[in-house]
Structure formats: C-alpha cells, structure tokens
Amino acid sequence: MSWFSGLFSTDGTLQLDIYLGELASEVFYKELAVQSCVNLIANTVSRGEFLTFEKGKDVRKNNYYLFNVEPNQNKSASKFWRDVIHKLVYENECLVIQQGGMFYVADSFGITEFAFKENVYNNIVVGDLGLTGSRVESEVFHFELHNEKINNVVDGLYASYSKLIAASQMQYKKNNARRGTLDIPTKYPQTEAAQKALHDLLNVKFKRFFDAEGGAVLPLSNEMKYTELSSNIGVKGGAEGRDAKAFIDDVFEFVSIAFQIPPTLLRGNVADTDKALNNFLTFSINPLAELIADEVNRKLYGKTLFLQKTYMKLDTTRIKAVDIKDVANAMDILVRIGAYCIDDCLLMLGMEPLNTVESRARWMTKNYTPVTDAIKGDQVGKGGETN
Structure with missing residues (x-):
C-alpha cells in the first residue's frame, strides 16, 4: 500500500x-x-x-x-x-467435471469444504456457461x-x-x-535571437549529434567549444x-x-x-x-x-x-533375459506392436540358468559323486 x-x-x-x-x-x-x-x-x-x-x-x-x-x-x-x-x-488447483460422458475444465468455481463429508462445488463456470446446481467431491476431479x-x-x-x-x-x-562540457564565452549575446539559437543548439542540434549512427558534425559559433568527457x-x-x-x-x-x-x-x-x-x-x-x-x-x-x-x-x-542407437544394447539385454518381448521393444521406440504369438513370446539365452539348477550342479561332482 x-x-x-x-x-x-x-x-x-x-x-x-x-x-x-x-x-x-x-x-x-x-x-x-x-x-x-x-x-x-x-x-x-x-x-x-x-x-x-x-x-x-x-x-x-x-x-x-x-x-x-x-x-x-x-x-x-x-x-x-x-x-x-x-x-x-x-x-x-484445477477442477475437471464430467458432462455427457466427456471431460471439461472449469474456468472458475466455488468450494464449500467439510471435514467428515464430501466437499461441495458450486458456481461452476465452463467457458461462458455457468452451470446450475452443485457437484460433490466424488463427481469431479479436483487436482491440487x-x-x-x-x-x-x-x-x-x-x-x-x-x-x-x-x-x-x-x-x-x-x-x-555520452557526456561533455560546452564552453560559452562571457561575451555571448543576451538578445532574444541569440538565446533562441542557444536553445536550438542544446535541444535540437546536440540531440542529432548524439543520436547519429554514423559520422556527425556539430557546428559551433560565437567561440563556443564542446569537450567530450571520458565515457x-x-x-x-x-x-x-x-x-x-x-x-x-x-x-x-x-x-x-x-x-x-x-x-x-x-x-x-x-x-x-x-x-x-x-x-x-x-x-x-x-x-x-x-x-x-x-x-x-x-x-x-x-x-x-x-x-x-x-x-x-x-x-x-x-x-x-529415444534414439534407437542409444537403446539398442539395453533392448538386447532385456529381450535375452525374458524381461521384454518384441512388442515391448516396439512400444519403447514409439512404434505399433505386431500383436502376434511370436512377437509376444518371451526369449532367454542359454547362458542363463535357474539358481536351483546351479546349486544342483555344484552338489554333484564328476562321476555323479556328491561334493
């Protein structure tokens, strides 16, 4: 204030x-x-x-x-x-209402808040249309x-x-x-015409001189002298x-x-x-x-x-x-451990999935084996003897 x-x-x-x-x-x-x-x-x-x-x-x-x-x-x-x-x-905050099976963003609304029952929204305006009645919390999307x-x-x-x-x-x-000094001699005329010329020099000619983008000349008379100061x-x-x-x-x-x-x-x-x-x-x-x-x-x-x-x-x-060259190695690993299928890879690249039996199948390289099989193999030594 x-x-x-x-x-x-x-x-x-x-x-x-x-x-x-x-x-x-x-x-x-x-x-x-x-x-x-x-x-x-x-x-x-x-x-x-x-x-x-x-x-x-x-x-x-x-x-x-x-x-x-x-x-x-x-x-x-x-x-x-x-x-x-x-x-x-x-x-x-933003209020979204559903009307006729479609969603609309409310431009303005009022809210009455309660502690142990649903909040009530009223004075809802969508565009230039003010809706009659009110809506309860479960009937709207209220994002905060x-x-x-x-x-x-x-x-x-x-x-x-x-x-x-x-x-x-x-x-x-x-x-x-830009700054400078203008030396005006003491014998400068005090007539009305001289004062008018001085006023024109200070307010018109100097302004043009300072605003000039290229070379400029400032005409001075009556022994006046302009000195440019450091800038x-x-x-x-x-x-x-x-x-x-x-x-x-x-x-x-x-x-x-x-x-x-x-x-x-x-x-x-x-x-x-x-x-x-x-x-x-x-x-x-x-x-x-x-x-x-x-x-x-x-x-x-x-x-x-x-x-x-x-x-x-x-x-x-x-x-x-996503650049396919940046994720190629990652997709290869995800596919060979069974985490991704071909359709998953296509979706990652923003492409439509094939939706075939083969494209949804999971694959795993033979280099991987279940932990239980690895334990069994460690327990059984050469010739079938138990370690």
Whole structure:
C-alpha cells in the first residue's frame, strides 16, 4: 500500500504515462519466467500416454480414447491436458467435471469444504456457461498441487529482486551515455535571437549529434567549444558490478527452482541435458503424473475396481525422445533375459506392436540358468559323486 500510494502526487493525481511503463518492465521478466516453467511442464505432461487396464490387462476402450484423443468435442487431448496442467501449476488447483460422458475444465468455481463429508462445488463456470446446481467431491476431479500457490512465493521473491534489475538497468544507461562540457564565452549575446539559437543548439542540434549512427558534425559559433568527457560506453556494469542480464538469469533460476525444474532446461543449455531431463522427469513430472492418476482412479474407477487391477496410469517413460542407437544394447539385454518381448521393444521406440504369438513370446539365452539348477550342479561332482 505504501508503494502504491507513493505513485500519486500531493494533489492525488497519477501520471500513468510514466508509471505504466515501469510496471510493465518490472513484471515482464517474472511473468516470462513463470510462463516458461508452466508451458514446459504442460507440454511435457501432454506428451505422456494414459494407459487403461482391466484386471491387469492393457486395453484400449472408451476411457483410453477420452484421455488420449478427445476429452470433449471442442478440444483434443493435447490441448485439454495443457489447459489442466496450466491451471494446476499456475493457479495451484484445477477442477475437471464430467458432462455427457466427456471431460471439461472449469474456468472458475466455488468450494464449500467439510471435514467428515464430501466437499461441495458450486458456481461452476465452463467457458461462458455457468452451470446450475452443485457437484460433490466424488463427481469431479479436483487436482491440487501445493498448500500455497507457488506464484505467490515467486511474487514475494521478485518484489525485492526487481529493484536490483532496475538499478542495473539505470547503471547500464548511465555507463553508455555520452557526456561533455560546452564552453560559452562571457561575451555571448543576451538578445532574444541569440538565446533562441542557444536553445536550438542544446535541444535540437546536440540531440542529432548524439543520436547519429554514423559520422556527425556539430557546428559551433560565437567561440563556443564542446569537450567530450571520458565515457564508459561498452563497459558492463550494474548493481554490485553485475549487468542486467545476470540479474534476469537469476530470476529464471529461482523461478525454475520454485517449480522444480533444472535451470539448464529453462535456459536452453545443451550441456548435461540428459541428466537435467532425468531430474526433471523424476522430481517434477512423475509426481504430477501420480497426482493426476490417483485422483482419476479414486473418482472414476473406485476402490473395488482398482483392487481388481482395473485402473488408469499416466505413462511418462515415453516422454523422452529415444534414439534407437542409444537403446539398442539395453533392448538386447532385456529381450535375452525374458524381461521384454518384441512388442515391448516396439512400444519403447514409439512404434505399433505386431500383436502376434511370436512377437509376444518371451526369449532367454542359454547362458542363463535357474539358481536351483546351479546349486544342483555344484552338489554333484564328476562321476555323479556328491561334493
């Protein structure tokens, strides 16, 4: 409030042409960092595949189509889950309702919370349509990320840090400004015409001289002399000797930490990308995928079906781009120990399985033998004698 009231002059007026630009520049860097984090998480999750199981068997039926292709008649699955994740990460919560066998993201809603009975959701708005009546907890998907909005934490951090950015920008402008002295002789005429010429020299000709991109000449008369002072043009500098870009990089770094994203991914660095991506999937995407799957399973499937291994799972293992040359050796090992079949390998590469008896068969090299056979072989020596 003290900062806001300080924008007004003593007569209660506010010069919007001055402060509007300052507010826009201060908020821009933080908003850019936050939106970059939100978009990165949303785009990554939308690349995952929702797998549906019935009694432990992977099936593709109506729910699979709804989650992976068309949640409703107006949005594809990719756009729908981007909207869900954007609201969930940016606003800390997201409400999804089911209407006519399809899923819709609520733009706004009210909630009445209870301790020992289901919460009630009312004033639900989807697009421009306000829904009549209310929904109870078991009738909706209510995704919640944290106890407190991450965006509020980022706002608090940025409130003080933006001052350092502003100070650095001012220092940069100061270092790159041209300065000089103009010697005006004491006998310079004091007539109105002479004063007008002096005003034109200072406000028009000098401005053109300083703004010139190429060569420029400054005509001086009446024994006036201009002397260029030493300049710091091209010298980096700012608050505490750092330039503005360093402070902006700091903003991206602490925002990425708040959203549990490796800073190297957000800045687009290529060094150690694989390690950073693995950390991103492990600590940011996988917990988010588990949060979504838990909410869907307990509301859509329920306890009985879940215990019978009928459930939904958000598979994030295929989000990472796979080069066949990088995984060839790993697939060979998985196949020869019987862990993977041919169809499993095709799925890992993003290809359609063959779904034949041969492609689903398990194989094992003769180099492997059961532990019990190895023990029997050790107990029986040459000639059939027991060791």
